[in-house]
Amino acid sequence: GQQLNQSPQSMFIQEGEDVSMNCTSSSIFNTWLWYKQDPGEGPVLLIALYKAGELTSNGRLTAQFGITRKDSFLNISASIPSDVGIYFCAGQPRRIANFGNEKLTFGTGTRLTIIP
């Protein structure tokens, strides 16, 4: 199965810095999702994007649905210690039937570490 190209693979930053990460795909997606995973736990949904060009914020997090439908970006402003974890993007392809839940394709994750 296809996996999205997510970058960077890891980031080491100082508290208070801004963070940017992105996902790219060779296929068009109808929906982009961003999740955060803490060690030993399941991913938690951060932001969902449904329209090309859409820019959505959730507190210090901002995500954008790329205009080509083949990429998405996540920014975190003024990072704090609890931002540490692995961030995953996920995409859903263009809907064919008007019901049901299409399969998600996940990126390989960006591991965020905050240096004291």
Added chain:
Amino acid sequence: DGGITQSPKYLFRKEGQNVTLSCEQNLNHDAMYWYRQDPGQGLRLIYYSQIVNDFQKGDIAEGYSVSREKKESFPLTVTSAQKNPTAFYLCASSVGRQPQHFGDGTRLSIL
């Protein structure tokens, strides 16, 4: 509280043994999913079910089996045919066009 419950948190399998991972949700979601996560990789879909008594293979279904006899439950069996079962297994559910929500996972190891 509504949510997705996976059990056990940790599971050990002996050679040649089948083991079953539990996933229960009280969110009244129609669709349920099983993913496998290996270190440094994204989530890979094993099986999914959009409705009771129906399920489809995902990208890596070989060596796994599922059932969906009740809306709330979607157990995953890791069979002896799965030669590399050590991984973190995640269950998710969703309804309509809403995003998937995940349980806290089961870590399976080989004895």
